[in-house]
Amino acid sequence: xxxxxxxxxxxxxxxxxxGKPLILDIHGLGIDFGGLHAVEDFTxxxxxxxxxxxxxxxxxxxxxxxxxxxxxxxxxRGVILxxxxxxxxxxxxxxxxxxxxxxxxxxxxxxxxxxxxxxxVGMHNQIPYSMLSAFLHLPxxxxxxxxxxxxxxxxxxxxxxxxxAKWQAxxxxxxxxxxxxxxxxxxxxxxxxxxxxPAAGMNPAETAELMENIRNIRDRFQIAVxxxxxxxxxxxxICEGIAVLNYGKIIAKGSPEDIKNNPTVIxxxxxxxxx
Amino acid sequence: MSFLSHLINxxxxxxxxxxxxLGYTMVYGIAKMLNFAHGDxxxxxxxxxxxxxxxFGLPPAVGIPxxxxxxxxxxxxxxxxxxxxxxxxxxxxxLITAIGVSYFLQNGAxxxxxxxxRVFPSVFENAAVNLFNGQLTISINTIVTIAACVVIMxxxxxxxxxxxxxxxxxxxxxxxxxxxxMGINVNRTISVTFAIGSALAAIAGVLLxxxxxxxxxxxxxxxxxxxxxxxxxxxxxxxxxxFLGGILLGIIEIFAKAYxxxxxxxxxxxxxxxxxxxxxxxxxLGKKTVVKx
Numbered sequence: 001x002x003x004x005x006x007x008x009x010x011x012x013x014x015x016x017x018x019g020k021p022l023i024l025d026i027h028g029l030g031i032d033f034g035g036l037h038a039v040e041d042f043t044x045x046x047x048x049x050x051x052x053x054x055x056x057x058x059x060x061x062x063x064x065x066x067x068x069x070x071x072x073x074x075x076x077r078g079v080i081l082x083x084x085x086x087x088x089x090x091x092x093x094x095x096x097x098x099x100x101x102x103x104x105x106x107x108x109x110x111x112x113x114x115x116x117x118x119x120x121v122g123m124h125n126q127i128p129y130s131m132l133s134a135f136l137h138l139p140x141x142x143x144x145x146x147x148x149x150x151x152x153x154x155x156x157x158x159x160x161x162x163x164x165a166k167w168q169a170x171x172x173x174x175x176x177x178x179x180x181x182x183x184x185x186x187x188x189x190x191x192x193x194x195x196x197x198p199a200a201g202m203n204p205a206e207t208a209e210l211m212e213n214i215r216n217i218r219d220r221f222q223i224a225v226x227x228x229x230x231x232x233x234x235x236x237x238i239c240e241g242i243a244v245l246n247y248g249k250i251i252a253k254g255s256p257e258d259i260k261n262n263p264t265v266i267x268x269x270x271x272x273x274x275x
Numbered sequence: 276m277s278f279l280s281h282l283i284n285x286x287x288x289x290x291x292x293x294x295x296x297l298g299y300t301m302v303y304g305i306a307k308m309l310n311f312a313h314g315d316x317x318x319x320x321x322x323x324x325x326x327x328x329x330x331f332g333l334p335p336a337v338g339i340p341x342x343x344x345x346x347x348x349x350x351x352x353x354x355x356x357x358x359x360x361x362x363x364x365x366x367x368x369x370l371i372t373a374i375g376v377s378y379f380l381q382n383g384a385x386x387x388x389x390x391x392x393r394v395f396p397s398v399f400e401n402a403a404v405n406l407f408n409g410q411l412t413i414s415i416n417t418i419v420t421i422a423a424c425v426v427i428m429x430x431x432x433x434x435x436x437x438x439x440x441x442x443x444x445x446x447x448x449x450x451x452x453x454x455x456x457m458g459i460n461v462n463r464t465i466s467v468t469f470a471i472g473s474a475l476a477a478i479a480g481v482l483l484x485x486x487x488x489x490x491x492x493x494x495x496x497x498x499x500x501x502x503x504x505x506x507x508x509x510x511x512x513x514x515x516x517x518f519l520g521g522i523l524l525g526i527i528e529i530f531a532k533a534y535x536x537x538x539x540x541x542x543x544x545x546x547x548x549x550x551x552x553x554x555x556x557x558x559x560l561g562k563k564t565v566v567k568x
Contacts, residue, residue: 093460096456097458102456109453110446110450117445120439121445121454122458124458124459127439
């Protein structure tokens with residue numbers, strides 16, 4: 001793992017990504033729900049191939065941050081630059097096409113569709129044939145569909161799920177559903193992958209395997225990963241930079257070592273020590 | 276032999292219901308709304324075909340595609356102007372709007388084309404196939420209607436199952452928000468759904484008026500409601516359900532007319548619906564077993 005180095009705008013990113021444009025550059029982001037500042041003054045930089053973690057107690061606003069990054073919510077304040085482009089005013093599907101993909105805390109697969117079709121839906125925008133050639137069954141339609149299926153099977157191979165391709169997504173075991181969500185997100189050809197509690201409900205062995213998979217995905221596709229997770233073994237094991245959120249505000253940022261020993265973080269998680 | 280004849284007539288009428296029901300069920304599956312104006316799009320399609328054939332002397336091979344084109348545009352326009360602004364509104368507002376659009380189309384048709392019924396020209400050859408030494412006669416119209424329904428059904432199943440737009444439709448139908456975050460343009464998908472449903476409505480309009488050649492501004496309303504019933508009967512949101520529901524409804528209606536009472540036939544149709552929904556509230560193929568759209 002590379003050590004973290006400061007950027008010109010004073011965030012920290014892994015050394016190998018320094019000098020390259022940031023994949024995500026969030027400044028002063030905030031959103032109000034009624035009178036509540038759900039997220040306040042959220043600032044975060046992520047390097048192009050960084051695996052970053054967003055942690056914090058329940059209700060701290062972590063998923064809200066994901067919803068802001070994907071433009072499901074429009075921020076009240078602040079700017080998100082994705083790969084140097086301001087995402088304000090773009091629709092969520094446009095943001096997805098720019099290269100941000102995500103998974104969901106409560107799995108949201110297309111349960112009545114097959115595993116393969118779920119992945120193909122993710123590839124929707126990379127299958128470039130026209131409606132006309134589909135209706136007329138032109139050779140280009142068959143070729144593109146075949147290519148898409150091959151690519152989808154290849155992606156399923158990351159998690160050794162090829163044999164499940166024809167299964168109904170809703171019938172998969174829980175862990176496999178989580179993995180399929182990651183595959184479906186990867187199918188959109190992202191530059192930034194947002195994972196919302198990818199290890200939730202997994203046993204320690206599965207979690208260890210998932211960590212390996214996330215690292216492999218980053219290495220193979222050269223993308224950045226931002227993950228929300230409560231499992232500290234995973235967060236401390238693979239994240240290079242970690243941000244800690246509490247009551248909608250970042251209370252600490254840094255390497256896993258910094259975070260482990262940060263008294264403010266310990267207080268947020270365990271409460272203040274009486275003495 | 277009359278039993279067989281009634282059965283074929285029932286399947287033929289049911290085919291028309293099924294084609295209309297497909298429009299209801301697809302729109303419901305994706306936009307989660309009941310488009311009560313759908314029946315009146317049928318009427319517009321029939322009028323367009325009527326004028327193309329009667330006033331401009333065009334052949335049916337031009338008139339029918341023209342009707343489909345006009346209805347496609349009309350369906351997309353209705354969606355754009357009346358339903359799209361209500362995307363985030365409660366479903367009751369959308370329902371009332373749909374009823375409003377339905378009345379708008381009916382009254383608009385009365386204004387433009389008057390309430391006088393018109394006799395729809397025969398689109399298909401007025402021939403018939405005789406079987407069993409002439410004991411069973413099947414008109415070309417009946418054959419074309421059933422064939423059209425089967426072709427549409429197979430086509431739609433392939434479309435939703437195999438093409439990327441079809442997959443996008445199924446994805447939107449299951450979880451719109453997740454589909455958006457996969458980069459799918461939901462507005463465009465809904466628009467395409469309305470386009471397909473409305474083109475089918477035009478076909479249904481022509482077939483309906485070929486079988487029952489009296490065309491009025493209210494022509495689409497009763498078949499529209501029956502087709503909606505068929506969609507619910509089969510399990511709303513399900514394409515095979517709309518097909519099955521439509522065919523069964525047609526058969527029940529013709530049998531009720533033939534063996535029980537002409538006056539009571541509609542009451543019997545709706546009675547069957549009530550009974551089915553009491554026993555199976557999701558309809559015959561509702562949820563689980565089906566490919567939803």
